[in-house]
Amino acid sequence: MAKDVIIALDFPFAEETLAFLDRFGGEERKPFVKVGMELFYSAGADIVREIKRRGHKIFLDLKLHDIPNTVKRSMAVLSSLDVDMCNLHAGGGKAMMSAALEGLTRADGSRPLLIAVTQLTSTSEEVMREELWIDHPMDETVMHYAQNAASSGLDGVVCSPLEAGRVHGVCGEGFLTVTPGIRFDDASKGDQVRVTTPAKARELGSDYIVVGRPVTAADDPVAAYRRCVADFCAQ
Numbered sequence: 001m002a003k004d005v006i007i008a009l010d011f012p013f014a015e016e017t018l019a020f021l022d023r024f025g026g027e028e029r030k031p032f033v034k035v036g037m038e039l040f041y042s043a044g045a046d047i048v049r050e051i052k053r054r055g056h057k058i059f060l061d062l063k064l065h066d067i068p069n070t071v072k073r074s075m076a077v078l079s080s081l082d083v084d085m086c087n088l089h090a091g092g093g094k095a096m097m098s099a100a101l102e103g104l105t106r107a108d109g110s111r112p113l114l115i116a117v118t119q120l121t122s123t124s125e126e127v128m129r130e131e132l133w134i135d136h137p138m139d140e141t142v143m144h145y146a147q148n149a150a151s152s153g154l155d156g157v158v159c160s161p162l163e164a165g166r167v168h169g170v171c172g173e174g175f176l177t178v179t180p181g182i183r184f185d186d187a188s189k190g191d192q193v194r195v196t197t198p199a200k201a202r203e204l205g206s207d208y209i210v211v212g213r214p215v216t217a218a219d220d221p222v223a224a225y226r227r228c229v230a231d232f233c234a235q
């Protein structure tokens with residue numbers, strides 16, 4: 001399985017997003033990028049089409065969670081934008097995940113990769129127990145949701161690089177781990193708590209790293225991106 005670096009385009013507007021991507025105009029292979037809710041809600045399908053036209057692969061990070069029929073029909077719309085990866089909340093259940101896969105599958109049988117969010121990293125075990133009434137420990141819950149995603153036919157989960165080995169152990173080596181929380185050794189952590197370098201994420205078995213501020217806020221984003229690729233994708 002080829003490893004890749006995904007740049008999180010956490011910008012609020014199309015203009016600054018495209019100005020940022022202009023800096024990668026000279027790159028032989030355009031970076032894989034993540035478009036999240038902030039940019040999608042502000043700039044819509046047009047920004048997705050424009051980024052695609054420029055030759056980037058896109059992870060559309062909209063984390064769907066609704067009744068199966070609504071998710072199926074919404075995924076069909078996202079799939080028609082020719083994105084490469086989509087996601088949803090595993091908490092929506094297996095019927096919703098299966099419906100999502102059906103919706104994503106195009107007439108020619110191709111489809112974007114479909115990745116599940118298990119528990120958000122902002123959710124603590126205490127919140128799970130007191131508010132959500134989930135009595136199992138966090139790590140067991142995360143692995144159970146990952147297994148639900150795998151048995152529904154999904155391609156992988158978003159998780160910490162520190163969980164990648166266990167996810168692969170439980171769901172199989174081919175089940176993808178898409179891992180944020182990446183920092184260079186010499187950088188500030190920002191609001192991330194448990195962070196991992198690109199090289200360490202590779203060692204731990206991550207399949208894709210999602211990198212935001214270490215690239216988007218760097219003095220030289222292209223150099224920072226190249227450094228991620230060299231450290232994470234190197235053979």
Ligand code: C5P
Pocket residue numbers: 008010036120121158180181182190192210211212213214
């Ligand atoms: O700037 P930074 O590298 O922290 O950005 C990480 C990206 O990954 C952001 O888009 C963030 O929303 C996303 N993410 C995360 N932790 C998760 C899931 C997604 O940091 N558990």
